[in-house]
Amino acid sequence: MTRRIGVGICGLGTVGSGTFNLLRANADEMIRKTGIRFDIAQVGCRRDHPDCDLSDVDVTRDIFDVVKNPGVDVVAELIGGIDVAFELVMAAIGNGKHVVTANKALIAERGEEIFAAATAAGVSVRYEAAVAGGIPVIKAVREGLAGNRIDFIAGIINGTGNFILTAMSEPGSNRAFAEVLKEAQELGYAEADPTFDVEGIDAAHKLAILSAIAFGTPIRFDAMYTEGISAVTPADIRYADQLGYCIKHLGITRRGEDGIELRVHPALIDKTSMLAQVNGVMNAVMVGSEPAGVTMYYGAGAGAGPTASAVVSDIVDVGRAPLAVPNLGFDADSIRSMPVLAIDQTRCCFYLKLTALDKAGVMARISSVLGQHNISIESLVQRDARAGHAPVVIVTDEVQESELDAAITELQALPEVEEKVTRIRIESL
């Protein structure tokens, strides 16, 4: 009594070819699990892929054929980009087909329209592969923790950035960002134009999705605070290490009384925390919820295999029960807007680094400025004084960022303070 589900694959690049091959390789195991034969009804691609045997497959060069194909029940949108992908997904939904996508930019930026159309059409749009590759974290949040009230999500959700920071943090490395980026590019971990990854846009796409499913809000990529890692220096990593921290590029969303925090930025975290152990291109997402407490989900965040795993698991879900879980994990009419806090309204501990003249009274003046802004200092240490100049490293207690901004402006105006003050948030995770 094996049922059949027709799968249409649009796009045969890294993820598309991985999905194609996985559907073939594990077809029998999937029948054992579901009683369903997931049949590749059609593949739409600009060109064949050398890793895929397409000899007995209906291949079209027009991806829009796939969403019109009556033998296709679920469309896997794996072409990437936003405009054409949006048009394709909307056409699929319009034709009553379920959609599975790995496209984080599409969901983060056009998800609202897509989900509204899908709800109206009575089809499902699934996007496990859009966040943290092979880690089934969308499922964990929407289903595994469905009984919980989620308080925060914090994740290392960009493998490129984590690879770079990990390499910069290796003992004795002292390597600069630009040098490690070059290596990442040579290894294929970073694009020729690395902006999306290293400036945090990719992570922001993913975090916007996670935040919406955690709190049942609209997807607010537009309201995200995004800061990349290109300004992190070997000295910052070294000083952080001396203080017991490592530096990771985090996406953090948190529900507070006044609204939701949505921010991607480098952060100091305790070297012994679980997130601190996540190295190289690996990803991890930590979820704080009540009453489950902290749970964490770890794995490969990219690559053909892990991403295909997520795409195919979504296809299996569509086969098993396409409408069991609403697209954002909350019923469409229960999605509620909540204010997103501007970054200067958030509260955090901070690592500050500045270079000051190495003379009597300087530390007192710095402390005094911070004190006038009611910023408590946990530590203030002068490091590596050289030729009359000394880096000063400060760790503050929790402070509202607008207050810190004011203090930094004043610090930078002090005649003894040379160069810009570096500020990196410190997170207790």
Place this chain on the structure above:
Amino acid sequence: MTRRIGVGICGLGTVGSGTFNLLRANADEMIRKTGIRFDIAQVGCRRDHPDCDLSDVDVTRDIFDVVKNPGVDVVAELIGGIDVAFELVMAAIGNGKHVVTANKALIAERGEEIFAAATAAGVSVRYEAAVAGGIPVIKAVREGLAGNRIDFIAGIINGTGNFILTAMSEPGSNRAFAEVLKEAQELGYAEADPTFDVEGIDAAHKLAILSAIAFGTPIRFDAMYTEGISAVTPADIRYADQLGYCIKHLGITRRGEDGIELRVHPALIDKTSMLAQVNGVMNAVMVGSEPAGVTMYYGAGAGAGPTASAVVSDIVDVGRAPLAVPNLGFDADSIRSMPVLAIDQTRCCFYLKLTALDKAGVMARISSVLGQHNISIESLVQRDARAGHAPVVIVTDEVQESELDAAITELQALPEVEEKVTRIRIESL
């Protein structure tokens, strides 16, 4: 258009009271997520619980009332134990009710009969809370990785044991098992009779379940190799540390060409591995699968809140789509027996410790015995020689355990070797 699902809670101890309170506290959030009001139709318990306001609840002292109650759609079996729980669950199934349980012993030992009855009756039996508390790992394996072929699962799935080994491993601790066990008992992390936890039976129950859903086999608790942690000494922990390892109590199941490995025992793992970072009462489950690669799931493995989180998420799943996923993740008629390897048929690297007379030629004789059994030695080091006796610590390359057994028998027969040879498996995870 809110639907109603009647929940019957059987048992109002730690997990039952946590479940009761969670269903109350997050009722509105759950309606937002599901459109379903999860209504506590009846509670069956021997006595009320001080943390639960039962004033407007139908309470019965006979738990069998609950499974007969026509207003109950899903029974939460939270009484624990095997015999009465089995009778209760079978009665619930017989009355056409879905079942959610936190009872690992019940599922590991009587799961086959229960699932057969549930399949015949067209109801669902869910047991996320039976494995690793608040970590949604059953869901991850059965659904999140549904497209994958799972190769192995390795987990720290008993919080008591991990608490004890963590405390014994603290720098400079040198505390013996018995002393730390006593502390764990005082803190409420270990039972008065700690056998189930420290001898690995609880972990074996959980691993038997994980193995079945990973490979689509019957649940083979009966075939499990189980070894506790009571024989682990401070010296073993110290020597392991010097070699770059820590000691964890692991449950491991692996699919090989000749069959499935099913084993719970202490193991040396690399100090830098993710599992090595899991400390105290926390749990983590690592899953190796193709093509997702290694993923890991971390969180609290016990306690009212985390366990209730898993119970309620299962209840939500039953409300959303009770029959979407088969009980073992594979269709009932696709479950296939596979041979379980006896422990002496498995292959592993080993840590060996023995005490020998500190005199010339001893090391050569030990090496020679190992060599005669084709056991390659990675390192062989004499430690802390004292008064003519010296502990010898050996790390072997991979060897079939039956061969190692034979070598150990010979080593113990050497006149220079005093006391029993300690053997702990080394796992690359």
